[in-house]
Amino acid sequence: MNLPHYNYFTTDFREYEFYSEGPKGKIRKIVRFQKLQNEPEIYNLAFGDKNPETGEVSDSINSNNNDRDIVLATVANTINDFCDYYGNHFIYATGSTPVRTRLYQIEINGILDEVSIDFDIYGVVGGIPYRFEKNVNYEAFLVKRK
Numbered sequence: 001m002n003l004p005h006y007n008y009f010t011t012d013f014r015e016y017e018f019y020s021e022g023p024k025g026k027i028r029k030i031v032r033f034q035k036l037q038n039e040p041e042i043y044n045l046a047f048g049d050k051n052p053e054t055g056e057v058s059d060s061i062n063s064n065n066n067d068r069d070i071v072l073a074t075v076a077n078t079i080n081d082f083c084d085y086y087g088n089h090f091i092y093a094t095g096s097t098p099v100r101t102r103l104y105q106i107e108i109n110g111i112l113d114e115v116s117i118d119f120d121i122y123g124v125v126g127g128i129p130y131r132f133e134k135n136v137n138y139e140a141f142l143v144k145r146k
Contacts, residue, residue, distance in 0.1 A: 003073035003114060013085035016078040017050065022065030029071065030057045031078045033091070041089040042142070043082070047075055048096075059096040072107045076115060083145040094124075094140035101139065108141065109134050119143045 008018035008031075016031040028050040033043045048059035065071075079091055095101035108121065112134070115121065122129035123138030132141070 003076070003111060004070050005074040005077045006070060008074060008078060008081075010078075010081070013082055016081070018074055020063065020065045020067050020071050022067045024063060024065045027063050027065055028052070029074075031075050032057055033082050033086075036092060041087075043086075043089055043091050045075070045079070045091050045093040047093075059100075068103075069107070069110075072104070073111070076111075079143060080118065080145065088145040091143045092124075092140060093143070102137070104141065105138055108132065115143075119145050 006018040006020070008016045010016045014033045018029050018031075020027040020029055030046075030048060030050045032046040034046065036042045036044050046057050046059065048057040049061045049063055050056075051058055082091070083089070093104065095104055105123070108115065112121070112132070120143065121132040122142040123132045123136060124130075124140040124142060125136075125138055129142050130136075132138075
């Protein structure tokens with residue numbers, strides 16, 4: 001993918017860190033992959049701001065640093081990196097609220113042609129994955145690198 005993104009770092013290819021940069025300063029972000037199931041292997045993608053005191057990921061903070069597209073492109077790049085190391089497994093993602101899930105869907109719509117080159121993308125409704133289509137509301141998303 002050739003989308004503008006932030007540089008990120010990892011030590012184990014399951015957790016990635018990067019900094020969002022904007023009017024609110026530098027905000028540390030975390031992308032974390034955790035196995036949900038075997039056969040097929042599915043990993044949950046957790047994403048949010050890193051709490052500097054606890055180290056935990058908060059997916060409910062709206063940091064509004066005016067760099068949403070770059071942040072989401074960075075998250076997409078970590079998926080590619082994760083797959084390079086652990087294999088082409090399904091990655092499950094959903095927003096912490098329906099509004100945030102809808103935001104992610106809008107972003108996927110905007111970069112669908114670019115992302116579809118490398119990934120198969122599915123929208124989940126009622127626990128069932130469907131090939132991702134524009135103008136359909138989804139509860140969650142599954143991606144798998146081709």
